[in-house]
Amino acid sequence: MGRTDVAWVREGLMLYVSRLKHYLPFVLNELPELKNASSLSRDQIRRKEGELLLAQLRPSDEVILLDEKGREYRSLEFASFIEGRMLGGGRDIVFVVGGAYGFSDAVYDRADGKVSLSKMTFSHQMVRTVFAEQLYRAMTIIKGEPYHHE
Numbered sequence: 387m388g389r390t391d392v393a394w395v396r397e398g399l400m401l402y403v404s405r406l407k408h409y410l411p412f413v414l415n416e417l418p419e420l421k422n423a424s425s426l427s428r429d430q431i432r433r434k435e436g437e438l439l440l441a442q443l444r445p446s447d448e449v450i451l452l453d454e455k456g457r458e459y460r461s462l463e464f465a466s467f468i469e470g471r472m473l474g475g476g477r478d479i480v481f482v483v484g485g486a487y488g489f490s491d492a493v494y495d496r497a498d499g500k501v502s503l504s505k506m507t508f509s510h511q512m513v514r515t516v517f518a519e520q521l522y523r524a525m526t527i528i529k530g531e532p533y534h535h536e
Contacts, residue, residue, distance in 0.1 A: 387435050387485035388419040390511045402518035409525040410472075414514075415442065419485075428487045436490030439482060448477040448498045451489060452513055456500030461534055464501075464520060465527035472528075481521075483513050 390396040399414070406412040417438050423431055443449060448471065459467060471479050481501070484493070486509075503516055526533035 387417050387439070387483075387510065389416050390514055392511055395511050395515050399515040399518055402515065402522045405522050406518065406525065409522075409529070412521075414518075417442065431485065432487050432490040433492075435485045435487075436493040439484075439489075439493055440496060443480060443496065444478070446477055447480045449496055450479060450481050451493070451497045451500045452481060452483050452503060452517055453489065453500040454502055454505075454507070456502035458502045458504070461520065461523050462527060462536060465524035465534075467501075468521070468524045469528050481517065483510050483517070486510060 390399055403412060403414050417435075420426070420431060420434055420438075426434070468479075471477075482489075482493070482497075489497075503513060503520065508516060523534050
């Protein structure tokens with residue numbers, strides 16, 4: 387939800403988005419922030435953002451939420467997770483970063499899984515860049531390229 391408007395965060399995000407396109411079809415879709423959100427409660431914001439988000443999904447999409455309650459992976463494990471999904475075939479994998487107040491119940495109900503990047507909390511803008519780097523790292527691990535050192 388919302389645009390990545392911090393210049394250095396956006397620059398990092400765009401770096402990894404451009405790198406990812408060498409490995410797989412990758413689309414970044416940033417939904418606009420709600421108008422007049424300051425007049426809404428947190429639950430109302432989550433619900434409205436959830437409606438916008440769910441409207442973007444197709445029934446065939448595999449939806450993975452980037453969520454603090456999700457499973458944490460080491461980079462090699464995440465690469466294996468991604469590779470398994472890619473080999474499973476047929477479904478587009480959609481990773482979703484929520485807004486500042488997280489996801490609505492409807493979005494949780496639609497999700498096929500949850501991944502946590504850390505026990506720490508990051509801004510939703512930062513999460514995009516960190517996740518794009520981790521997805522790029524996973525692709526280089528899958529391809530056996532020398533980006534990841536372990």
